[in-house]
Amino acid sequence: MPAASAETFSRSVYDAVIVGGGHNGLVAAAYLARAGRSVLVLERLGNTGGAAVSTRPFAGVDARLSRYSYLVSLLPQRIVRDLGLSFSVRKRTVSSYTPLVRDGRATGLLVGGDRTRESFADLTGSDREYEAWEAFYGMTGRLAERIFPTLTEPLPTRDELRERVGDETAWRMLFEEPIGTAIEENFSHDLVRGVVLTDALIGTFADAHDPSLVQNRCFLYHVIGGGTGDWDVPVGGMGALTDALAGAARGAGAEIATGHEAIRIETDGETAEVAFRTDDGEGTVAARKVLVNASPQALSALLGEEPPPPAEGAQLKVNMLLRRLPRLRDHAVDPRRAFSGTFHIAEGYGQLATAYAQAASGRLPEAPPSEIYCHSLTDPSILGPELAAQGYQTLTLFGLHTPARLFAAAPDATRDALLKATLAELDAHLDEPITDCLALDEAGQPCIEAKTPLDLERDLRLPGGHIFHRDLAFPYADDSTGRWGVETAHANVLLCGAGAVRGGGVSGIPGHNAAMAALGR
Structure with a gap:
């Protein structure tokens, strides 16, 4: 194979080579370049952004969707300010809506706005569940205020974090006992319990009482973002963030080479050589430090080392473009309110337990749980002017409890069956099939796409297909972590992807922390 040209690179040796141009790699590149370091980013694809991109997935349709990652909670404003990013988010007016059919009547729980207490009372017949909700999320809010700032600091020990939390009851509920215990102690209504549990299951295949507490770790990261736990809408779509990060990195002097796939890292602990592949062949570049914005499995492969235990994702991601929002069977709620927050489907506590048990036994859930939200209600800028004027809307659906193993034998047929069953669960709460509302692309095909873990x-x-690269870790140090949670066995190789301690989600935190480790801070 001919040698790929490295003449386009400005240096023969860089202070830092970053493998992977996803959002964390771009954060690291921007910080290091702003600190005066020479930086080269090698990105396999023809564009930066990784999973945090905006694309037009439907041919001939001017709608720019956040194709994979879609909401922002864990991105610290500190990173936005430090890097001077032209990027903003908007609050959603409703937190969630969960439909329910009771005694043959369509109703539901609306959380957010001035109807929350009334909605709880209508559902449960008293104020008790509402008061329990307020107390429980008051507790998680206090934890968020105390824990979130630590995510961009050197890792605290377990005892240090426990002292910082300063609430032994909260510590027991979230760090020591399965989250199912806390949910069952605090809430009595099945639907309310299910809404609480969903934050423990996003991208995580687990039962509420899993003794590993992997569900607790997932729950924690879903309620501490920004010190509030709010999940906000990125203005312009997720690609607006990664475009801003790429601009900040380049503006600070970093070089970004797309179409360059890293294939090997060799290091003696002081200097390293990164081999890469392009359409023209292979080449190498030298660096004092290498930051890997990829999974721990990919890092091991690059270093030629034994891989960590396999990871497994467990979600269905569906993107839709609608000509209009569907009518609801619950006529008391405007669809624009119901879909502006998180619209929960088949996510009662018992339903989630059943879906988990069925998937764990090797079957697709009969009633697949999922949640939906409408980006364009909060931020219509992702739609072309004509679509916005005609009332088009986007829907993002995220399904739970569908582990990768279920798709191994027949990936396409299983995906189609799962999508059909998932949409049927949604249709049960609509006055019209969701397929009747779908827009059509230039070929006359419905504007809907589904992505499985495979x-x-x-x-x-x-x-x-694991969206966090591996199971999330509690945000404190143990015997296997370094000072920042990004260190590896090699002094000059750092992990800056979602698989780092305090990784996962669109946060930039591993990128920030790897940059701080590289700078010796």
């Missing part, structure tokens, strides 16, 4: 593994190299 699709994410193929498209984005997410191991097993």
Whole structure:
């Protein structure tokens, strides 16, 4: 194979080579370049952004969707300010809506705005569940205020974090006992319990009482973002963030080479050589430090080392473009309110337990749980002017409890069956089938696409389709972590992807922390 030209690179040795141009790699590149370091980013794809991109997935349709990652909670404003990013988010007016059919009548729980207490009372017949909700999320809010600032500091020990939390009851509920225990102690209504549990299951295949507490770790990261736990809408779509990050990195002097796939890292602990592949052949570049914005599995492969245990994702991601929002069977709620927050489907506590048990036994859930939201209600800028004027809307659906193993034998047929069953669960709460509302692309095909864990593994190299690269870790140090949670066995090789301690989600935190470690701070 001919040698790929490295003449386009400005240096023969860089202070830092960053493998992967996803959002964390771009954060690290921007910080290091702003600190005066020479930086080269090698990105396999023809564009930066990784899973945090905006694309037009439907041919001939001017709608720019956040194709994979879609909401922002964990991105610290500190990173936005430090890097001078032209990027903003908007609050959603409603937190969630969960439909329910009771005694043959369509109703539901609306959380957010001035109807929350009334909605709880209508559902449960008293104020008790509402008061329990307020107390429980008051507790998680206090934890968020105390824990979130630590995510961009050197890792605290477990005892240090426990002292910082300063609430032994909260510590027991979230750090020591399965989250199912806390949910059952605090709430009595099945639907309310299910809404609380969903934050423990996003991208995580687990039962509420899993003794590993992987569900607790997932729950924690879903309620501490920004010190509030709010999940906000990125203005312009997720690609607006990564475009701003790429601009900040380049503006600070970093070089970004797309179409360059890293294939090997060799290091003696002081200097390293990164081999890469392009359409023209292979080449190498030298660096004092290498930051890897990829999974721990990919890092091991690059170093030629034994891989960590396999990871497995467990979600269905569906993107839709509608000509209009569907009518609801619950006529008391405007669809624009119901879909502006998180619209929960088949996510009662018992339903989630049943879906988990069925998937764990090797079957697709009969009533697949999922949640939906409408980006364009909060931020219509992702739609072309004509679509916006005609009332078009986007829907993002995220399904739970669908582990990668279920798709192994027949990926396409299983995906189609799951999508059909998922949409049927949604239709049960609509006055018209969702398919009647779908827009059509230039070929007359419905504007809907579905991505399984195997699709994410193929498209984005997410191991097993795991959106966090591996199971999340509690945000404190143990014997296997370094000062920042990004260190590896090699002094000059750092992990800056979602698989780092305090990784996962669109946060930039691993990128920030790897940059701080590289700078010796």
